[in-house]
Amino acid sequence: MPASSKTKITPVGVVGKVLRILELLDRSPAGLQLRDIARLTGLNKSTAYRFLKHLEAEGYLFRDEAGAYMIGPRLVRFGTGVSYQAMLSRISRPVLEKVWSATGETVNLATLAGQEILYVDVMESLHTFRLVSQIGSRRPLSCTALGKAMLAAMSTEQRELLLPTLRFENATARSITSIARLRKDLAQIARLGYALDDEEAVSGARCVGAAILDANGKVAGGISISGPTARINKTNLATIAKTVKRAALEISTRLGLPEKT
Numbered sequence: 001m002p003a004s005s006k007t008k009i010t011p012v013g014v015v016g017k018v019l020r021i022l023e024l025l026d027r028s029p030a031g032l033q034l035r036d037i038a039r040l041t042g043l044n045k046s047t048a049y050r051f052l053k054h055l056e057a058e059g060y061l062f063r064d065e066a067g068a069y070m071i072g073p074r075l076v077r078f079g080t081g082v083s084y085q086a087m088l089s090r091i092s093r094p095v096l097e098k099v100w101s102a103t104g105e106t107v108n109l110a111t112l113a114g115q116e117i118l119y120v121d122v123m124e125s126l127h128t129f130r131l132v133s134q135i136g137s138r139r140p141l142s143c144t145a146l147g148k149a150m151l152a153a154m155s156t157e158q159r160e161l162l163l164p165t166l167r168f169e170n171a172t173a174r175s176i177t178s179i180a181r182l183r184k185d186l187a188q189i190a191r192l193g194y195a196l197d198d199e200e201a202v203s204g205a206r207c208v209g210a211a212i213l214d215a216n217g218k219v220a221g222g223i224s225i226s227g228p229t230a231r232i233n234k235t236n237l238a239t240i241a242k243t244v245k246r247a248a249l250e251i252s253t254r255l256g257l258p259e260k261t
Contacts, residue, residue, distance in 0.1 A: 017043055018051055022075070025061065031068030031090075059215055059256040062087070065094045073214060073255050085111055085120040088221055092212075092251045096123050096223070099247050103240065105227040108133060108209075110146045112219060115165050117147045125227060133226075139201070140167045142176050145209030146222040149195035152186045153211035153219050159186075174199045194241045199229065206232040208240050210248035215256030223248050 020041045025032060032040070038048040052069055055061040062072040073087060092109050100107045100123040109121040116138040133139070141147030141162070151159055168177045176182050189195045197207040209224030225232070225240055232240060253259055 017041070017047070018055070021048065021051055021055070022060075022071075025069060025071050028070070031064060031066075031070035033066075033068055037069065062091055062254070064090060073220075085118070088212075088255075089121040091254050092121065092221075092223070095247050095250050095254075096121060099223070099225065099243060100125075102243060103225055105225050105231065105240075106133075108146060108207075108224045108226060109221060110224075111221040112141075112150055113138060115162065115167060116140055117144055117150070117222070120221070127227070127231070140169055142166050142182055143169050143171060143197065143201045144224075145195040145197040145207040145226075146224045148182075148185060148189055148197070149209040149211040149222045149224075150219045151182075152189035152195065153213065155218075169201075171201050172199055172203045176200060192241070193245050196237075196241075197226075204229055206237075208232065208237070208244050210244045212248050212255070213252040213257050215258075217257065220252070220255055223251065 020043070021037060024037060024040055034045065034049055034052065037043070037052065038045040041048065043051075052061060052063075056063055056069070056072070059074040060072050061069050061075075063069050070090060071087065073091070088111060089109060096107045096109060104125060104127065106125040107123040108119060110117040110119050112118075117140075119133045119135050119137050119139075122133055122135050139147065141151055151162065154162070163179055163182070166179070166182075169175055170177055176185060185195075194208055194210045197205075197209070199205060201207070205226060206229050207224050207226035209222050211219055212221045212223060214220040223244060225244055
């Protein structure tokens, strides 16, 4: 009888410890170091580390560049107190910083918000002449590299539901203003793996974007590089596109997308 009781109690004890960790991190959106988690939960440091590593491997937790643990993408989708946008921004920030340092141009991170994109993080170029969108602002899917990249990466079913509802802006002479033209552009984007806003939203500005996918291969957001046509041009467009695609893949991998072998 004692042995039977022990086998029933032990798993519950483990679950209780894991829940203490998750509840603590849910109250700490900025993340916590291992030593702080062990201290605040009353767990032995080696025990806490073992649980944290397993939860991180499963996508329930994420560890940033400084080693702080925070709620990960799988738990965010379960409805925790940490917003999906905040989680995506935190996971993506180191990648955005690398792209910003490598290109010197404005780097944008956005998510899908209905028929629009929502900017959740922006790293501004240091150039005097630059293209900048505000965090929290929204733009139509049809006239942005971010929006078109996300549309092209969607499942056919999701895209076909969205297309008839899209709002088209005649912002410049190069703006896409019809579903037929947008479909043609999306087909090319799907082949290339990146989208180009070639003065479609703002005259004199170009933006190159790629979609970010989650662990299930669904669109989680997008990353883009934007700048004036004088600096994003035929000479360096291929290099910038390669940088954006690589960055999108790195963020997708951080979100749990399996790496291709």
